[in-house]
Amino acid sequence: MKSFTLCLLALAAVANSTPIDFEQPQIESRGLFTMRTPEIVRNDGFPLESHKVQTSDGYILEMFRIPYSPNLRNEGQPKKVAFLMHGLLSSSDCWILNGAENSMAYILSNAGYDVWMGNARGNTYSRANVKKSPLLPPFWDFSWNEIAMYDMPAMFDYVRYVTGVEKFHYAGHSQGTTVYFVLCSTVPKYNDLFESAHLLAPVGFMNHMQSPLAKVGGPLLGKPSLLSKLIGSNEFMPSNEFMGLLGDTACRNKSPFQEICGNVLFLIAGWDSQHLNYTALPLITATHPAGSSTSQLIHYLQEYESGYFRRYDYGKSKNKKLYGQKEPTNYNVENIDAKTYFYYGDNDYFAAVSDVLRMALKMKNLKLYYQVPIPQWNHLDFLWAINVKEMINDRVKDNMLALD
Numbered sequence: 323m324k325s326f327t328l329c330l331l332a333l334a335a336v337a338n339s340t341p342i343d344f345e346q347p348q349i350e351s352r353g354l355f356t357m358r359t360p361e362i363v364r365n366d367g368f369p370l371e372s373h374k375v376q377t378s379d380g381y382i383l384e385m386f387r388i389p390y391s392p393n394l395r396n397e398g399q400p401k402k403v404a405f406l407m408h409g410l411l412s413s414s415d416c417w418i419l420n421g422a423e424n425s426m427a428y429i430l431s432n433a434g435y436d437v438w439m440g441n442a443r444g445n446t447y448s449r450a451n452v453k454k455s456p457l458l459p460p461f462w463d464f465s466w467n468e469i470a471m472y473d474m475p476a477m478f479d480y481v482r483y484v485t486g487v488e489k490f491h492y493a494g495h496s497q498g499t500t501v502y503f504v505l506c507s508t509v510p511k512y513n514d515l516f517e518s519a520h521l522l523a524p525v526g527f528m529n530h531m532q533s534p535l536a537k538v539g540g541p542l543l544g545k546p547s548l549l550s551k552l553i554g555s556n557e558f559m560p561s562n563e564f565m566g567l568l569g570d571t572a573c574r575n576k577s578p579f580q581e582i583c584g585n586v587l588f589l590i591a592g593w594d595s596q597h598l599n600y601t602a603l604p605l606i607t608a609t610h611p612a613g614s615s616t617s618q619l620i621h622y623l624q625e626y627e628s629g630y631f632r633r634y635d636y637g638k639s640k641n642k643k644l645y646g647q648k649e650p651t652n653y654n655v656e657n658i659d660a661k662t663y664f665y666y667g668d669n670d671y672f673a674a675v676s677d678v679l680r681m682a683l684k685m686k687n688l689k690l691y692y693q694v695p696i697p698q699w700n701h702l703d704f705l706w707a708i709n710v711k712e713m714i715n716d717r718v719k720d721n722m723l724a725l726d
């Protein structure tokens with residue numbers, strides 16, 4: 323137990339921690355992170371626009387847009403919008419790493435959509451604020467609640483303004499589904515924005531989470547404490563000790579997975595993929611992890627410990643001030659009535675089948691409850707499995723097209 327605490331403290335010691343060295347063949351790296359979306363998309367033969375939007379609390383987010391498909395030559399023609407939102411420790415890159423034929427963003431572009439990819443505050447592309455420096459903790463004082471409440475509306479409103487399109491198709495992975503649940507619960511008028519919402523590995527309730535993160539961090543950080551206060555509101559920079567600890571819990575020396583055991587995203591979200599597209603691995607490790615606040619992880623650990631889908635637990639006195647009660651208030655997921663599509667897997671450390679079902683039962687307008695028919699399908703297979711086109715991407719595209 324003592325060494326766990328030390329390791330987590332090491333995680334908190336942001337400034338002192340040594341970044342993990344990722345293998346990054348042929349890819350120019352800027353520090354731990356590498357800017358990639360524009361280069362990759364252009365390399366794959368698609369047009370790309372970058373758009374910056376400022377949230378009402380001063381964060382500057384970069385969004386990417388594939389405005390038309392060179393294959394359809396539909397430049398300038400009216401289009402429906404498809405908006406894609408990445409998960410925890412990820413970025414817009416997650417949608418484009420499987421090449422021009424197989425990646426979600428290109429498949430939707432080739433189906434005629436105006437494709438927009440969001441980036442949450444704190445990741446590689448959205449590491450800026452008009453007042454706060456990302457080098458200091460106040461910048462990192464947010465969890466996915468704030469991503470849902472500030473970033474998503476700012477990006478949605480911007481896309482609506484630029485395109486003149488009123489309703490979007492939406493696809494989110496992992497935390498990209500959490501922010502959908504939070505926003506539609508809390509500001510129900512946003513339900514009207516969604517023509518349809520495709521939720522890959524939906525994450526809301528979390529008490530059956532199998533991630534090593536939960537095992538290691540849940541008991542220590544899942545309830546407000548001095549430690550969670552100390553660790554929260556920092557940039558998440560996994561120390562070598564922390565990585566070692568997760569690695570011991572997860573990877574051990576199971577040889578086929580050695581390559582990915584050095585990457586915290588895989589350690590947290592699923593290191594045991596049997597379907598990973600290994601050709602894409604250099605691109606994945608060059609772009610991931612893409613940055614987040616420690617509070618995002620802690621908020622998930624609180625869901626794991628409490629069994630509720632509710633706001634951040636700051637401890638009794640601050641909760642009282644913020645929420646008017648000692649416990650954090652629940653998200654009213656009963657308010658969600660946009661057309662919602664669930665896609666889930668059997669071997670998902672983050673979105674356990676029973677937790678996904680519990681959320682699905684609360685959806686007023688559930689259009690699909692699709693279990694990927696491969697028992698080993700894990701959390702990251704939704705992005706980078708060798709057969710993700712067939713299992714997920716084409717299916718999402720067809721379900722969107724069926725409504726148009």
Ligand SMILES: *[C@@H]1O[C@H](CO)[C@@H](O)[C@H](O)[C@H]1NC(C)=O
Nearest residue numbers: 419420421424599601602708
């Ligand atoms: C695997 O990733 C590589 C690199 O992005 C890509 O060229 C290839 O098409 C992908 N394969 C599949 C089946 O998705």
